[in-house]
Amino acid sequence: MGYPFALVLRLRVLQVVCGICVLVMGTVGFIEERGEMNLGLGIPAGAVTVLAAGASIHTSRGFGGYRPSSCSPALRFLGPSAQVAGPLAVLWSAACALHVALLVQAIRTLTDPASKDVVVLASVQMSLTALTLAVVLVVLRIDCRHDPD
Template structure:
């Protein structure tokens, strides 16, 4: 008997409490259709939270290092927005307390965003803000690494260059996780 916790959420509503299926039964489904990889999505959300907190810390260091300039410090609002959006996404996830089908119309292209439009709209806004701030951070970090920043006549310190690389890496991981989760939600949307 398997002692692992259920990490896959069956998408079929025809499973009853008398069905004694384990996560191994769902995992051996073959094609993977009909199984929402909730554990993977939760891991990716936690990765986004960790990257958001790390970006917040690195942005604070950049703010101190650059003496209050808002160049690489744009990581502070980007990190905050990422943590907020990922936390809201975890809170409204379909995997907690069983899968709930979307109340959006079956022809709606927004079905994969959440169980209802009331949940989907704030999440889209939060993620749009977070992704916009990350895009600005990519621009700032790339601009810093290229050495084409503002009216500064002095060379950039090594710390600022290292911060730019770290922030660029954190932003890339965060955006990649967003795209992977979006792909999973679109692929496994059963409605």
């Protein structure tokens, strides 16, 4: 079975969409909380997710045909060359760290809600963050499982 490029591309697009939604919800949270950076963490989390997913799509092995990996085996899932593996690892690490921080903030907000609007906002951000992190794990599993090198 070959590399499921179409599935990975769909999952990357889902990451972009979730990143944009988290960015918008983070902006709403920042405004709703009057400049506090609690739920406003969605702004950097969403922006970095969109950047990381876009870079992953751009450097994917599916564009331009298959190219053998020149990365170390531990970093193959990040892309076909060593030049992109480092920056992508940094982008995805930052995105995942920001999403985990946002998840913690959303849980803290739900335990001590300031208003009904903030509860809804925290719930939406928790859902989007959980979906984004789940898709990261699914793509990682696919890349590690189907890597022909």
